Amino acid sequence: MQIEQIYTGCLAQGAYYITSNGEAAIIDPLREVQPYLDRLERDNVKLKYIFETHFHADFVSGHLDLSKKTGSPIVYGPNANPEFESITATDGQLFAIGNIQIKVLHTPGHTMESTTYLLIDENGKDHAIFSGDTLFIGDVGRPDLAQKSASMTQEQLAATLFHSLRTKIMTLADDVIVYPAHGAGSACGKNMSKETVGTIGNQKETNYALRANMTEAEFVKEVTDGLLPPPAYFGMNVAMNKKGYASFDTVLNNGMRAIAVNDFEALVEDTGALILDTRKNGIFTVGFIPQSINIGIDGDFAPWVGALVADVNQPIILITELGKEEESVTRLSRVGFDNLIGHLDGGFEAWKKAGKEIDTVNRITADEFAAQVKIGESKVVDIRKETEYSAEHVDEAYSRPLANINQWIKDIDPKEPFFLHCAGGYRSMIAASILQARGFRNFSEVEGGFNAIAKTNIPKTDFVCQSKVL
Known part of the structure; x- marks a missing residue:
């Protein structure tokens, strides 16, 4: 038996590849499936099942493409009812993969179809759970x-989750390994650890939500307290995962279409496309196509696109560093941005060489900022998260999260x-590009x-003043 966690840092997401005696299962695959196909060929195993823990909100799963390319069935837990062919498992149902078994544990609460998969090893022992977002x-x-689809309040869902954890998860042996779908950085939880593997016993001791004497009312209050609004694209990703989507191959082919400089402006006007520049912020600041939005590929690219662009149907034309075109397309597809028109052939350098109009951002160093700012008189806008701001910030700065x-x-x-700043320059350049695209140049x-x-x-x-009016 082999278990491999395939972790994608920019989404803080874990997919799982499991093999036993010539057969394999994949749990919660990412959108691009070629890496899984390569692993199957490398290990000379047949993919028997594709398991989905729930309809994901923060990324588009690769279940449909993977099923089409391998002929393997997709498995959901109870209550899923997707709009494509799949197996809807019953609570307690067993699926054999080689010499091991996967047992379905219906654990509603995060969503009503949420399911945990229990791996039973060759000796019949409970070995690990793949807990999804439960x-x-x-x-x-x-x-x-899941409130809109489940017609339940968040408090009702939290109460449901309380019982799922205590009747299906906490009853397992302490040495059972926990493999979750996400780690720190995901918007699917509040206080996730940077660790991506644990045990039931460790979680009983350290996870606030699994306290032994916790009441349902306490659980509901603590789990729902301080929830920030989910990114706007989450609902659209759920719909794509439930209803279906275009093949990744089609999306990639469209995104890899090279657009000549002389055709670029007319195409932007005709399609209403957003010009998305994925270059590093330090490169972007000294020259870019007017109206471009900079979200660098080297940071939390896809989540920020989803949070700020919101509409996954928005037409997009890419400006990338040479050689980064495919990576940009792939990472956009992971969060459902499939309406890609193409990318500028030759990148920004081709645009500049053609003598086209360029724009810049007024970026200053921290020392220049220190020399120019007048505390109490100058306006300083801090776009970090509120928690970052609360820990420490420039005196009299305004908190305005990106x-x-x-x-x-x-x-x-x-x-x-x-003045505008974030923690290191990545987010503030995103904000700067949005501000300039909307006509602001006074910063x-x-x-x-x-x-x-x-x-x-x-x-x-660390005095908090984010309620101040700009």
Whole structure:
């Protein structure tokens, strides 16, 4: 028996590849399936089942393409009812893979179809669970993502999750391994650990939601407390996972279409496409196509596209570093952005060489910021998360998280200068590109963000003032 966790850092997502005696199972596969096909060929095994723990909200699964390419059936737990051919398993049903078995444990609460898969080894011993978004290391799945489809409140879903954990998960032996679908950085929970593997016993001792004497009311209150609104694209990803989607091969072919410089502007106008520049922020700042939005491929690219663009049907034309075209397309497809028109042939350098108009961002160093800012007089906009801001920030700075830019941008006075920063420069350049695309040019973006600012003598505080009006 072999178990491999295939972890994708930018989505904080874990897929699982399991083999036994010439057969394999894959749990919660990513959108691009060629890596799984390569593993199957390498190991000379036949894929017997594709297991889905639930309809994912934060990424588009590769279940459909993988099933079409291998002929293997897709398995969901009770209540799923997808709009394509699949096996809807019953609670307790067993599936054989070589010399091992996978047992279905229906664990509703995160969503009503959420299912945990228990792996029983060659000796008949409970070995591991693949818990999806039911149980994470240090946390449990948020219960507010399925309200519309389940017609239940988040409190009702949380109560359901409470009983799922205590009747199906906590009754397992302490040495049973826990393989969750996500780790720290995912928006599917609140307090996930950076660890991506644990045990039932360890989670009973350390996970706040699995306290032995916890009441249902306490669980509901703690699990629902402090939930931030989910990214807008989550509901669209659920729909794609449930109803179906275009083949990844089709999306990749479209995205890899090279668009000549002379055809670029007319195509943007005709299609209403968003110009998405995936180059590094330090490169973007010194020259880019006007109206471009910069979300760098080297950061949390796909989640930020989903959070800020929101509509997965938005037409997109890519500007990338040479050789990064396929990676950009692939990572967009993982969160359902399939309407890709193509990419600029030759990238920004081809645009510049053709003598086309370019734009720049006014980026200053932390030392320049320290020399120019006047605490109490200058406006400083900190776009980090509220938790980052609360820990420490520039004295008198405003807290305006990047995730909420579409709300707070309307409050900006286009005539009043301000400074803009995040933690290291990645997020602030995203914000800067959005601001300039919407006509704001009255700001300076700080290179290196708060990490660099903290090394200067600028007064800093942990006093929270995010309610101040811009």
